[in-house]
Structures are given as structure tokens and as C-alpha cells.
Amino acid sequence: MLKGLKLAINTLLLAVLVLLPSLATADTATNVNAASADQGQLLLEKYQRQQARIEKIQASLDELPSVEQQAISHRLLERHLHAFETIDQLAHYLIEQQAKGIEQQAMLSQIEQIINKNTQALSQALDKRQQQFNKQYAEQEQDSIKAFQLYTEHLANVDLIYSALVQQVINQQALGFAVEEDKQQLLDRLYARAEVFSGMVGLVGKKREELARLIKISQDDQSLKDQLATITEQLGVAGESFKLTVNLLSQLGFDAAFYQQTLLKLGGQITTDVLDVDVLSGIIQRWISRMSEYFIDNGGEWIFKLVLLVGIYYVFRSLSRLVRKVMTKSLDSSKLNLSSLMKEMIISSVARVVIIIGLLVALAQLGISLAPILAGLGVAGFIIGFALQDTLGNFAAGMMILVYRPYDVGDIVEVAGGVFGKVKSMNLVSTTILTFDNQTLVIPNSKIWGDVIKNVTAQRIRRVDLVFGVSYTDDIEKTEAVLQELLDKHPKVLSKPESIVKLHVLNESSVDFIVRPWVKTDDYWDVYWDITREVKMRFDKDGISIPFPQRDVHFYPATAEASQMAK
Structure with a gap:
């Protein structure tokens, strides 16, 4: 019997151990459901409190002055939008519950009534706000700054209302509610709004072109510039609302490709999401x-x-x-x-x-x-x-060279701080020099005109400057006669102007003669080289020496005292 009792107790314990995890899971699910239900209930109660405040404010609205009524109307819009946020959270909560297979029919019925009520309230707020804006804009139309501020604020509020209405339709569709009538009404409103913006793009574009033409005619007219700036800013603000309207139409399934194309005309008011x-x-x-x-x-x-x-x-x-x-x-x-x-x-x-x-x-x-x-x-x-300031500087220098003609093509010149050669070609920007060792140098004209220009071939005749030195022991008169004879016999040396042969300098190691014959410019180097060669050959023949640098070194005998100090 004891054995049977022990067996029964062990069986009972085993059953308890097996059932404990299942009981724990059931308790957890119950707690989760309860928590979810509490979350939905909390959101519902929050909305009810918000709605009670809205109704209380609306009840006292007619008793207030007109100025305060405008302020309260603005505040009511904010409260409606806050209530929409709570409704949106509650709708998402119910959508998540449906995805988990949890049905809450009572709360679904309530949320449907709440969304319909809030949609009606937002639609009424939209109509009322449009009426107030039309009236206020007509009063402030003369003051462009206040009118623009009023227009900007109105578009921002209307954008928020339309965004909320579209989101509510999307939530209703996700929850399975019948929304065809509300959706069609909202599409009609958004379509009409898109048409207004589309027409505005064309009108404002023409107005801007007209103002731009007038500004070109009257460049100092500040009022025209102010008008252009104002309508440009208005177009920018309207472009943002237009873009939002097109996106909302697309979210509701409307083919808004035409309006997206119109957005391209705004230039800078679109992003890649419409392309x-x-x-x-x-x-x-x-x-x-x-x-x-x-x-x-x-x-x-x-x-x-x-x-x-x-x-x-x-x-x-x-x-x-x-x-x-x-x-x-x-x-x-x-x-x-x-x-x-x-x-x-x-x-x-x-x-x-x-x-x-x-x-x-x-x-x-x-x-x-x-x-x-x-x-x-x-x-x-x-x-x-x-x-191209530097290029124009070269052009101006080229014009100065063109007018004053310091050199021409074919002249031998020394320009730009030491460039020596023959002018091969020239234009208004640069000059091409061909050096005597056959290098081509292209020099900007500004470098040439801003420095010394030496034109070797500008004159018909030139003087060849030569210097020859002889020894102090040579006959001065004989040397002078030899040099003059060489000049007189050379066929390319001109008789007029007369050549010059003069004793010029008594140097440290030589007596220097200057020899200056006049020649045609083309014969310059021929005469230079011929005379130099002839002088050397004639001096050698006549025993006239061409000295090289000399120094006299004197040695003095050392005194006895200096020798003793050296030791």
C-alpha cells in the first residue's frame, strides 16, 4: 500500500512539472494581451480628453471678440492636429493587432467613428481657414511683406491638414473601412489645388519674364527688382506645397505624372523622388x-x-x-x-x-x-x-608695337632682357625670335614692350667698334698707319662717314687703339671678322707685338735682423 501511495505522489509531481511551462506561457500571453489592451485603452482615453477640450473651446468661441476668435481658431487647428496624432497612433496600434490575429471589434467600431468625426472637423477647419485667409489677404495685399508672410503661414497650415486627411484615409483602408466617398472628396480637393499651382507656375513664369525685360530697360528701378524678388519667393514657397500636393495625390493612387512634369519648370523645387x-x-x-x-x-x-x-x-x-x-x-x-x-x-x-x-x-x-x-x-x-587680363596686356603691348614700329619681321633685335636674334614672325600677342644658333623663342609682347628694345638692323649703316692693343715698346705712328691702311684697303668699309683710328687708352700691359670703320648693316660681321684677321697677320709681319698681361716681380735681399727672426 505504501508503495502505491509513493507511486501516486510521484505521478502527481511529474504532472505538475509538465504543466508548469504551459501555465507560465498562458500567463505571459494573458499579460501581453492585457498590456496591449491597456495601451489601446490609454490612447482612446487620451483622445477623449483632447476631444473634450476641443468641444469646450468651440462652445465658448462665439462669445469672444473677433481678434480673439482668430487666435482661438488657430489654436483649435493645432488641437485638431494633436488629436489626429493620437488617432493615428491608435490606428497603427489596431493595424498591428490585426496583423497578429487579434480582433478588437469594439475598439474598431469606436476608431471608425472617431476618424470620421476628425475628418469632418479637419475639413471644416480647412474651409474656414481658407475663408479667413481670403479675407485677410485682401486686406494686406498692398503690403507685400505682410501678404507674403500671411501666404506662407496659410500654405504651411493647409499642408498639415491635407497630410493628416490623406493619412487618415490610408489608415481607414488598412483597417478595412469603407472610404471611397471620403477618398474621392479628398482627391477632388487635392486635384483642384494641384490645378491652381500648375496654373501659377505658368503665370508667375510669364510675370518674371516681363519683370526681367522691364529691369533691363530700367535698371535703376528698385520697385521692379523688389517685385521680382517677391514673386520668386512666392513661387518657391508655392513650389514646396505643390510638390507635397503631388505626393499626396500619388499616395491616394492618382496618376500625377502630368503635375510632376510641371514641377520640372520650377527648377530647384524638385528632388529625385518625382523623376x-x-x-x-x-x-x-x-x-x-x-x-x-x-x-x-x-x-x-x-x-x-x-x-x-x-x-x-x-x-x-x-x-x-x-x-x-x-x-x-x-x-x-x-x-x-x-x-x-x-x-x-x-x-x-x-x-x-x-x-x-x-x-x-x-x-x-x-x-x-x-x-x-x-x-x-x-x-x-x-x-x-x-x-584674360594677361592676354589683353600682351594685346595692348602688341598694339603699341604696331603703332610705334620699334622693329619689323626680318630685323635683328635684342629684346626682353637679353634675347638676341632675328624676328621671324609677330602678332598682337607675341613675337617669335629665331636666334643665331637656330632656336625659336616665342616672347609675349608685354615682356618686350616693358623692357629695352635694341634693333640692330633698324639703320642702313652701322659703325664697327674694334680695340687693338700693342706693346709699350712698339712704334705708335707706325701702328696707327698700319691700322688706317687696312681700313682704306677693305672694300666694304665706307669712305663716308670717315673711319676713326685713335690711340685711346694706356693700359697696364698695353697701349690700346680704337678702330671704328663705318659699314653697311648687312656687312657688319664680315668687316668685323676680316679686320680682326688682317690686323693679326699684319702685326706679325711688321713686328708689332700684341702684349698679354704682365707683372713685374721684385726680389729684395733679406736683412740680418729678418734672418735672425726667421730662425
Whole structure:
């Protein structure tokens, strides 16, 4: 019997151990359900308190003055939006419960009534706020700053209301409520609002173009600039609300591709979220359609104008070449003493003017107004000039070289602090020098004009400066006669001006003669080298020495006292 009792007790303990986890799980689920139910109940009670405050304020609204009524109306909108936040939290809570398979029919019925009531309240608030805005804006329309502030505040409030209404429709759909009627009414409101914004884009765009034209005419008119700034700011604020409206329409399933395309006209008021495939395809289709219609209507005319444009260009290009040839022959045969650079500049300028005239004639035939093009070229010239200051400095230096003609092509010059060679070519920006060791150097004109310019070949004749030294023991008169004889016999030495042979300096180691014959510029180096060679050969023949530097060294015998000190 004891054994049977022990067996029964052990069986009972085993059953308890097996059932304990199940009991714990059931208790946990019960606690979770209770907690969830408490959360939903807390949100419901919170909304009821908020709604009680709203009703209390609305009951006393008619007894207040008009100024206070406006303030209370603004505050009521904030309270409605706070109540919407609580409703939204409660709706999300119920959606999560449905996802877990937990049905709360009583609370679902309550939330449906609450959402309908809040939707009605927000719609009424929206209509009332629109009426107040119309009245206040009419009163403040003359004051642009206050009117803009009022407009900005109104759009911000309306955006919040529409966002709340759309979210409530989405919540109703997720909870399985019938929302077709409310959804259609909201779509109609948003559609009408999008139409207003779409029309505003076009009107404001035209207004801005008109103001921009007037500002170009009256650049000092500050009122026009203020108007342009005001409507630009209004367009920016409206663009944000327009974008929100388009997004809300898309959330409700409305095909808002057309309005998304209109948003592109705002420039900077859009982001990549509106650039979807539908928008891009719609834009491309509209462009293709418009281009097709345009070319069907105007294709023949444009083809004719294009042919005319090409014909005018080739006619004036041929005329430019003819003018270049005529000008070249005319300037070459002219007695005017013009530099090569001046001739090239005149010829190129005339040829380019002919081309420019042809282009302007061609553009005029296409119906393009030339005034904006010329104005644009002026602005572009100012910008380019500011950016290319160094180049313009070279151009100005080139013009000075052109006018004063310190050198010409073919001259041998020393410029830019030591560059020596022959001028190979030159233009208004730089000069090309070919050195005597066959190096090509391109030097900016500003470097040349801002330094000393030595033109070796500018004069027809030149003086060759030579110096020859002889010993102090040589016959001075004989040496002078030999040097003069060498100059007189050389065929390239000119008789006039007369050559000069003079004793010039008594140096430390030599007696120096200066020898200065006059020659033609082209014969300079031939004479220089010939005379130098002849002098050396003649001095050697006549026994005239060409001394090298000498020093006399004197040795003095050491005294006895110095020798003793050295030891």
C-alpha cells in the first residue's frame, strides 16, 4: 500500500512539472494581451480628453471678440492636429493587432467613428481657414511683406491638414473601412489645388519674364527688382506645397505624372523622388509629339531657311577671301610705310568683318533678333576680358608695337632682357625670335614692350667698334698707319662717314687703339671678322707685338735682423 501511495505522489509531481511551462506561457500571453489592451485603452482615453477640450473651446468661441476668435481658431487647428496624432497612433496600434490575429471589434467600431468625426472637423477647419485667409489677404495685399508672410503661414497650415486627411484615409483602408466617398472628396480637393499651382507656375513664369525685360530697360528701378524678388519667393514657397500636393495625390493612387512634369519648370523645387519612369516617359512623349507637330507645320520653312543660311555663309566666305587678296595686293603696292604686323592686322580684320556681317545677315534671315546677341556678346566680352587680363596686356603691348614700329619681321633685335636674334614672325600677342644658333623663342609682347628694345638692323649703316692693343715698346705712328691702311684697303668699309683710328687708352700691359670703320648693316660681321684677321697677320709681319698681361716681380735681399727672426 505504501508503495502505491509513493507511486501516486510521484505521478502527481511529474504532472505538475509538465504543466508548469504551459501555465507560465498562458500567463505571459494573458499579460501581453492585457498590456496591449491597456495601451489601446490609454490612447482612446487620451483622445477623449483632447476631444473634450476641443468641444469646450468651440462652445465658448462665439462669445469672444473677433481678434480673439482668430487666435482661438488657430489654436483649435493645432488641437485638431494633436488629436489626429493620437488617432493615428491608435490606428497603427489596431493595424498591428490585426496583423497578429487579434480582433478588437469594439475598439474598431469606436476608431471608425472617431476618424470620421476628425475628418469632418479637419475639413471644416480647412474651409474656414481658407475663408479667413481670403479675407485677410485682401486686406494686406498692398503690403507685400505682410501678404507674403500671411501666404506662407496659410500654405504651411493647409499642408498639415491635407497630410493628416490623406493619412487618415490610408489608415481607414488598412483597417478595412469603407472610404471611397471620403477618398474621392479628398482627391477632388487635392486635384483642384494641384490645378491652381500648375496654373501659377505658368503665370508667375510669364510675370518674371516681363519683370526681367522691364529691369533691363530700367535698371535703376528698385520697385521692379523688389517685385521680382517677391514673386520668386512666392513661387518657391508655392513650389514646396505643390510638390507635397503631388505626393499626396500619388499616395491616394492618382496618376500625377502630368503635375510632376510641371514641377520640372520650377527648377530647384524638385528632388529625385518625382523623376520616376512615368514622368520621364511622359516628358519624352510630349517632346516627341510637340516636335513632330512643329516640324509638320514648319519643316518646309526651316529647310528653306537652312539652305539660305548655308548659301549666305558660303557667299560671304568667298567674298572674305576675295577681299583678303585685294587688300594684300593693295597694301603691298601702296606707298604707305606699314609694318608687316600692321598689314596682316588690317587684312585679317577686314576679312573677319565681312564674315561677321554675313553671319548677322544669315541670322536675320532666320528671324533671330540681333539685339540680344549683340548685348550677349558685350557681356561675354567683359567676362572674357576680366578672365584674360594677361592676354589683353600682351594685346595692348602688341598694339603699341604696331603703332610705334620699334622693329619689323626680318630685323635683328635684342629684346626682353637679353634675347638676341632675328624676328621671324609677330602678332598682337607675341613675337617669335629665331636666334643665331637656330632656336625659336616665342616672347609675349608685354615682356618686350616693358623692357629695352635694341634693333640692330633698324639703320642702313652701322659703325664697327674694334680695340687693338700693342706693346709699350712698339712704334705708335707706325701702328696707327698700319691700322688706317687696312681700313682704306677693305672694300666694304665706307669712305663716308670717315673711319676713326685713335690711340685711346694706356693700359697696364698695353697701349690700346680704337678702330671704328663705318659699314653697311648687312656687312657688319664680315668687316668685323676680316679686320680682326688682317690686323693679326699684319702685326706679325711688321713686328708689332700684341702684349698679354704682365707683372713685374721684385726680389729684395733679406736683412740680418729678418734672418735672425726667421730662425
